[in-house]
Amino acid sequence: MAFGRIERTEGDPPMSDINVTPLVDVMLVLVVILIITAPLLASSIRLDLPKAEGTQSADAPRFVTLVLDKSGQAFLNDKPVGAGQLAEQLAATAKQNPETEIQLRADEGVPYGQVVKVMGLAHKAGLTRIGFVAEPAK
Template sequence: MAFGRLASAKPDAPMSDINVTPMVDVMLVLLVIFILTAPLMTSAIRLDLPQAEGAEAGSSPQAVSLVVDAQGALFLNDKAISPEALRLRLAEVAKRNPNTELELRADQTVPYGRVVEAMGLAQKAGLTRIGFVAQTPVTGTR
């Protein structure tokens, strides 16, 4: 036996396949981010909703959202609207489908009279199904 080099194998050819594992990891992280942020995007108007115990709201076949913020401003489907324009829009909605439900979200600091005015506009427009949206109280914090 002589000293020297052992016979070496042929060098490996460069890999020509794309490694998709990092791309899949990034896509899964983005998916998790979208899943976590989607519920936060449902309503962009900050409200301090009153708390009430009750059953979870069922999903209605068709609904419009009316928000009365702390300053008493009106928002229909998260868009600012004047009382006169609101009356016209609600009349259009009632004409298309009289069974449409109005989801009323009012800040708890809003005077009750302002909420009743909003309800009156909806009833005059022909919407009779009005649902009040509230938060469920947090238990065990006291």
């Protein structure tokens, strides 16, 4: 050490990395605020809507059950029907509500051709919504 001279020691070099911890803390606080306020914003407008007769919602879509057993006999809503009666009753159902769904339950032993004939009768009557009902596999 020289006389009158102060030696300086080099300090730590400046840090060039960003400290991410405060950023994460701020972001978590913002997320909590968002989670708390979002449900409040969704239902902030309260309305008393006027009542009118013409605004009733439509009934749930109706359905009819059509069953084909092993012998090929058709049952419409659990009542046995012949091929001619089936076509007439499906046409009457289509006149009442063309959006009526047919829930078709056919036995495994029924030939595919028989199922296709019944589907054709339904389509000809004007019923195009057909649901096939099956049991889940075990």
